Amino acid sequence: xxxxxxxxxxxxxxxxxxxxxxxxxxxxxxxxxxxxxxxxxxxxxxxxxxxxxxxxxxxxxxxxxxxxxxxxxxxxxxxxxxxxxxxxxxxxxxxxxxxxxxxxxxxxxxxxxxxxxxxxxxxxxxxxxxxxxxxxxxxxxxxxxxxxxxxxxxxxxxxxxxxxxxxxxxxxxxxxxxxxxxxxxxxxxxxxxxxxxxxxxxxxxxxxxxxxxxxxxxxxxxxxx
Amino acid sequence: xxxxxxxxxxxxxxxxxxxxxxxxxxxxxxxxxxxxxxxxxxxxxxxxxxxxxxxxxxxxxxxxxxxxxxxxxxxxxxxxxxxxxxxxxxxxxxxxxxxxxxxxxxxxxxxxxxxxxxxxxxxxxxxxxxxxxxxxxxxxxxxxxxxxxxxxxxxxxxxxxxxxxxxxxxxxxxxxxxxxxxxxxxxxxxxxxxxxxxxxxxxxxxxxxxxxxxxxxxxxxxxxx
Numbered sequence: 001x002x003x004x005x006x007x008x009x010x011x012x013x014x015x016x017x018x019x020x021x022x023x024x025x026x027x028x029x030x031x032x033x034x035x036x037x038x039x040x041x042x043x044x045x046x047x048x049x050x051x052x053x054x055x056x057x058x059x060x061x062x063x064x065x066x067x068x069x070x071x072x073x074x075x076x077x078x079x080x081x082x083x084x085x086x087x088x089x090x091x092x093x094x095x096x097x098x099x100x101x102x103x104x105x106x107x108x109x110x111x112x113x114x115x116x117x118x119x120x121x122x123x124x125x126x127x128x129x130x131x132x133x134x135x136x137x138x139x140x141x142x143x144x145x146x147x148x149x150x151x152x153x154x155x156x157x158x159x160x161x162x163x164x165x166x167x168x169x170x171x172x173x174x175x176x177x178x179x180x181x182x183x184x185x186x187x188x189x190x191x192x193x194x195x196x197x198x199x200x201x202x203x204x205x206x207x208x209x210x211x212x213x214x215x216x217x218x219x220x221x222x223x224x225x
Numbered sequence: 226x227x228x229x230x231x232x233x234x235x236x237x238x239x240x241x242x243x244x245x246x247x248x249x250x251x252x253x254x255x256x257x258x259x260x261x262x263x264x265x266x267x268x269x270x271x272x273x274x275x276x277x278x279x280x281x282x283x284x285x286x287x288x289x290x291x292x293x294x295x296x297x298x299x300x301x302x303x304x305x306x307x308x309x310x311x312x313x314x315x316x317x318x319x320x321x322x323x324x325x326x327x328x329x330x331x332x333x334x335x336x337x338x339x340x341x342x343x344x345x346x347x348x349x350x351x352x353x354x355x356x357x358x359x360x361x362x363x364x365x366x367x368x369x370x371x372x373x374x375x376x377x378x379x380x381x382x383x384x385x386x387x388x389x390x391x392x393x394x395x396x397x398x399x400x401x402x403x404x405x406x407x408x409x410x411x412x413x414x415x416x417x418x419x420x421x422x423x424x425x426x427x428x429x430x431x432x433x434x435x436x437x438x439x440x441x442x443x444x445x446x447x448x449x450x
Binding site for chain 1: 236237238239240241243244245246247248249260264267268269271272273274277278280282283284285286287288289292311320321324350354355356358359360362363365366367369370371373374375378384385387390391392393400401402403406407409410424425426427429432433434435436437438439442
């Protein structure tokens with residue numbers, strides 16, 4: 001499997017291309033991913049903004065089979081409930097079925113994932129009002145997105161999930177986290193199994209409003225020309 | 226001021242360089258930013274992952290002076306309280322003082338910002354338990370980070386703030402948002418005023434743990450060599 005030196009050049013990928021081709025890759029090879037590759041992803045993740053530039057992040061890199069197995073169990077517990085809750089929608093939508101199949105595959109093979117990065121934030125979640133929570137998570141998910149984009153550029157498969165965190169108490173115990181460190185996202189990483197198609201996104205015009213909700217903004221020219 | 230065609234080539238910037246040089250830029254010129262540039266940033270923002278690929282985003286592009294003034298008022302209200310609460314820490318830390326000066330500058334000049342993008346998420350915040358909230362915000366802040374990285378690559382200054390959202394009710398009223406659309410982040414965008422120095426980040430080794438919290442992972446070689 002490639003070492004960091006062999007994949008490093010991927011980080012020269014144009015930023016737009018990385019964003020346009022990023023997709024959740026859940027079917028991963030069990031082959032090892034070296035520390036340098038993982039640490040470089042985390043280093044780039046740390047370029048993300050945070051409130052007051054506090055960088056309130058802690059990254060737990062899980063390789064140990066026992067810890068991985070515990071995360072896998074938590075993941076399967078949440079997934080078995082979540083899948084059943086979504087059963088009705090899943091049956092109707094082919095697009096969702098493909099996602100569900102991939103999540104199921106990952107749940108079944110979680111122990112084989114070479115490295116799982118758990119992104120945590122210092123301080124407990126402020127249980128005050130929506131604004132405080134948005135501010136709290138706004139200092140953690142940008143770093144997760146950088147981690148995923150860096151992984152994409154290096155050729156690693158990855159995805160963002162929160163399923164193994166359904167119980168903060170059990171997740172904290174599994175990872176030995178103190179009470180004031182909150183696990184927020186789980187990113188399984190590995191070399192992809194098989195090829196991956198393009199991503200599908202809604203047209204930008206559908207989700208953009210001018211000044212007030214519902215007032216459509218359309219572009220005069222093709223912005224890409 | 227440059228049109229999209231003139232800055233488009235910036236999106237070829239290597240993804241690693243964009244992450245390493247991204248920083249909050251709050252002192253902005255009042256010069257216009259064209260729709261194509263803003264829409265391209267949003268289009269790239271939409272490359273980000275979301276739970277079940279639901280893409281639950283709505284982007285309100287604010288250019289109207291009246292709406293901008295209302296956001297500016299909300300911003301100043303939150304900032305005047307927030308600044309006072311942090312007074313003690315600000316006085317001691319030069320690093321924080323510089324940030325505070327920039328936030329103050331932006332608060333004073335908010336009405337002059339050419340374009341303010343408010344990133345919203347469909348569905349109200351699930352007030353259940355931390356897991357549901359992490360999952361909720363995990364589908365919105367990755368798109369905000371893409372937006373900021375795209376802005377960086379195009380040479381736009383931007384920052385992520387939640388200050389104008391301290392009151393969901395007032396923010397919703399200002400933007401005409403229905404009850405089931407939640408504003409999560411505010412991104413003022415404009416061409417930067419003056420030059421900007423490098424970013425400062427903690428060493429990756431300080432925030433990385435192996436398998437369990439507190440067990441340090443250090444890299445054998447310099448991963449960048």
